[in-house]
Amino acid sequence: MTIQFHDETFRDDYTFHNSPEGIRRFPFPFDADSYMYSVNLEPHAGGKAGSPFEKRFDVDEHYVAEMRDRAITLTEDPLRCQSLPHMELAGWDFLELVMVSKSEDYPELFTLNRDGDRWHWINRPLGIEQRFTFLDATTLPCGPMEYITRQTQGDHALLDQRDGNLWMDAGMVTSQADWSLDFDIGMNFFEWHAPVPKAHEMGVFQRALKFLLNLQQGAPVRRLNWTMTVNPRLDTSPENYHKWGPEKRTVAADNVGAKQYLRVELQTLWRLPRSNAIAFPIRCYLCSLEDIVTVPKWGRRLHRVLRDLPNELAEYKGFAVNRPTIVDYLAAFDDGAPTSPGIFPD
Amino acid sequence: MTSRMLRVSAIEALSPLVSRFRFEDPEGALLPLFSGGAHVVVEMPDAGVLRRNAYSLISDPMDGSGYEIAVRREDGGRGGSKFLHTQVAEGDLMRISAPVNLFSLDLRAKKHVMIAGGIGITPFLAQLKQLARLQMPFELHYAARSRAEAAGLALLPASPQVHVHISEEGNRMDLGAILGSQPLGTHVYTCGPEGLIEAVAETGARFGWPRTALHSEVFMAPPPGAPFEVTLATSGKVVTVGAHQSLLEALEAAQVEVQWMCRGGACGRCETGVKSCHGTIEHHDHWLSDDEHARQTKIMPCVSRFKGETLVLDL
Ligand code: HEM
Numbered sequence: 110m111t112i113q114f115h116d117e118t119f120r121d122d123y124t125f126h127n128s129p130e131g132i133r134r135f136p137f138p139f140d141a142d143s144y145m146y147s148v149n150l151e152p153h154a155g156g157k158a159g160s161p162f163e164k165r166f167d168v169d170e171h172y173v174a175e176m177r178d179r180a181i182t183l184t185e186d187p188l189r190c191q192s193l194p195h196m197e198l199a200g201w202d203f204l205e206l207v208m209v210s211k212s213e214d215y216p217e218l219f220t221l222n223r224d225g226d227r228w229h230w231i232n233r234p235l236g237i238e239q240r241f242t243f244l245d246a247t248t249l250p251c252g253p254m255e256y257i258t259r260q261t262q263g264d265h266a267l268l269d270q271r272d273g274n275l276w277m278d279a280g281m282v283t284s285q286a287d288w289s290l291d292f293d294i295g296m297n298f299f300e301w302h303a304p305v306p307k308a309h310e311m312g313v314f315q316r317a318l319k320f321l322l323n324l325q326q327g328a329p330v331r332r333l334n335w336t337m338t339v340n341p342r343l344d345t346s347p348e349n350y351h352k353w354g355p356e357k358r359t360v361a362a363d364n365v366g367a368k369q370y371l372r373v374e375l376q377t378l379w380r381l382p383r384s385n386a387i388a389f390p391i392r393c394y395l396c397s398l399e400d401i402v403t404v405p406k407w408g409r410r411l412h413r414v415l416r417d418l419p420n421e422l423a424e425y426k427g428f429a430v431n432r433p434t435i436v437d438y439l440a441a442f443d444d445g446a447p448t449s450p451g452i453f454p455d
Numbered sequence: 456m457t458s459r460m461l462r463v464s465a466i467e468a469l470s471p472l473v474s475r476f477r478f479e480d481p482e483g484a485l486l487p488l489f490s491g492g493a494h495v496v497v498e499m500p501d502a503g504v505l506r507r508n509a510y511s512l513i514s515d516p517m518d519g520s521g522y523e524i525a526v527r528r529e530d531g532g533r534g535g536s537k538f539l540h541t542q543v544a545e546g547d548l549m550r551i552s553a554p555v556n557l558f559s560l561d562l563r564a565k566k567h568v569m570i571a572g573g574i575g576i577t578p579f580l581a582q583l584k585q586l587a588r589l590q591m592p593f594e595l596h597y598a599a600r601s602r603a604e605a606a607g608l609a610l611l612p613a614s615p616q617v618h619v620h621i622s623e624e625g626n627r628m629d630l631g632a633i634l635g636s637q638p639l640g641t642h643v644y645t646c647g648p649e650g651l652i653e654a655v656a657e658t659g660a661r662f663g664w665p666r667t668a669l670h671s672e673v674f675m676a677p678p679p680g681a682p683f684e685v686t687l688a689t690s691g692k693v694v695t696v697g698a699h700q701s702l703l704e705a706l707e708a709a710q711v712e713v714q715w716m717c718r719g720g721a722c723g724r725c726e727t728g729v730k731s732c733h734g735t736i737e738h739h740d741h742w743l744s745d746d747e748h749a750r751q752t753k754i755m756p757c758v759s760r761f762k763g764e765t766l767v768l769d770l
């Protein structure tokens with residue numbers, strides 16, 4: 110299978126689009142007709158062929174355009190990428206993980222040759238070829254985390270583990286659902302999760318943290334998270350709220366299907382070898398409502414989930430203002446028929 | 456816990472009581488690298504008892520060609536170390552877990568001070584190699600009763616930052632002097648007898664050290680792995696759970712459908728009702744509350760086990 114990389118934008122004229130196969134492989138996040146927070150962690154050990162769960166780091170038709178969008182955001186705001194000095198080793202660990210995984214999983218796109226510490230990396234889709242010395246940052250154009258995350262879809266946080274907690278001490282964050290690395294850097298697991306409603310009282314974070322502290326090398330886990338975004342915009346950051354916040358007001362009954370996107374994050378968690386840190390890639394997938402409803406099961410289910418979602422969650426996720434318009438639109442695609450279990454199309 | 460079978464490729468006596476064991480992949484594959492302070496759990500099938508002991512890795516964390524541990528023979532204590540010394544020979548295959556680190560260096564430290572008592576030197580041997588590679592300032596103090604007992608001597612680099620204190624030679628370790636003269640931002644790591652760990656904590660408190668700058672080694676209790684049986688209420692079927700299996704894996708092997716997700720005791724998916732329990736459920740999950748654990752009416756088969764006469768599950 111060769112991937113046709115799209116020439117598309119995630120800002121201004123918003124030419125982003127999913128191909129029909131892109132829609133079919135969209136990681137629809139609801140396995141039932143209702144939703145509430147839970148410790149939804151499962152082993153990240155492959156998945157259905159062609160799905161975004163199959164490979165360790167999914168590469169899809171948006172790869173090249175997403176990397177271009179990241180570069181624009183970084184030029185405007187270099188603080189989207191930060192690494193506290195003690196996290197450089199974790200950066201190398203993560204660079205190795207990505208290069209090894211991608212060159213094994215997509216040999217036609219990526220090649221890694223290693224001769225001891227002398228490495229040779231070829232990234233064909235982005236036209237990059239780099240020789241460097243592993244663990245010697247002076248041989249790369251930038252730090253190891255920045256280097257590899259400029260070539261890897263999704264945001265990334267690197268968590269240091271100490272004192273029985275995880276600390277967000279490094280990250281590359283340009284496609285986030287309204288949170289800020291510059292604000293969260295140096296915070297621990299409970300601190301950066303403080304704004305989330307309900308989940309603390311439910312014990313979700315306390316259990317999840319205990320589980321993550323015991324995360325083992327070679328046994329990564331994953332979870333899905335979701336929100337709603339108006340227009341296919343990756344950079345929905347607090348820093349740029351003035352650019353995308355007002356766009357919420359442009360949603361109306363006649364354009365909601367095209368303008369309103371379901372935004373799904375495939376989050377994976379990896380224990381890193383030399384640093385004992387945890388890598389947390391947050392991979393963002395976008396799909397418009399009109400594309401979602403081409404899968405009848407998804408149309409029915411999304412209608413029910415959004416209709417019945419507790420208000421606190423709709424407020425927190427920032428789509429409460431448009432919920433009536435969205436639910437009205439989706440109602441037309443819900444005939445009340447039962448839906449099958451699981452997230453995949455029938 | 457993920458694990459693999461490795462071959463014992465070398466055994467070497469470091470002192471009358473301490474030996475070094477080296478493990479390599481039987482096919483010569485590279486093993487996962489690790490961070491200084493990590494340990495592995497070594498499984499020992501000892502006359503019908505499955506022993507699992509945790510040992511710090513002492514080899515270079517950046518060298519995947521093998522794992523090395525140093526084991527002190529404790530005739531009176533846990534049987535595992537005696538087993539290693541008396542029953543294990545070069546060429547044997549043993550099951551070794553993936554490395555886990557509960558004693559990692561705080562890489563923010565401006566300087567690392569390591570204090571070892573006796574066999575407590577082991578985690579520092581790997582950390583020294585890591586620190587050398589990262590070119591970070593450090594100081595190591597190694598206390599032992601006598602030179603003959605100081606097995607670590609053979610493994611320590613000769614360096615002005617390495618200080619050996621042999622009490623028999625009147626060269627006792629002076630914690631006040633060590634902790635009193637460190638630059639701001641130093642972190643201290645202690646591994647050894649409980650008394651030493653307490654003494655460092657007390658001295659640190661006296662000098663006003665922040666608690667988070669003082670670290671000491673705690674091994675995670677290795678999960679017990681005795682085989683046991685459960686009965687399924689609906690079919691009356693009896694399922695045997697082997698030593699290397701979780702209850703969840705045994706149920707799956709017996710084609711009993713149980714939901715699961717994390718397989719680590721956190722998500723709650725595999726929660727299973729208990730019809731009756733004559734014995735003790737060994738709860739290892741983070742899902743059920745302390746109360747629920749005490750009531751013994753629920754079990755998380757992905758991590759928890761059972762010891763006793765009968766356990767009947769709502770399945
Ligand atoms: C260790 C890696 C993780 C990082 C770096 C991380 C980071 C974040 C951040 C930055 C937010 C946004 C908070 C805000 O509003 O400012 C968030 C939200 C959230 N996180 Fe995490 N998280 C991690 C792991 C987890 C895990 C393991 C779980 C649960 C099992 C979890 C559950 C949630 C939930 C439920 C939300 C609210 C999301 C929403 O409703 O849109 N997180 N996380």
Ligand code: FES
Nearest residue numbers: 716718723725757
């Ligand atoms: S599978 Fe998650 S608690 Fe057992």
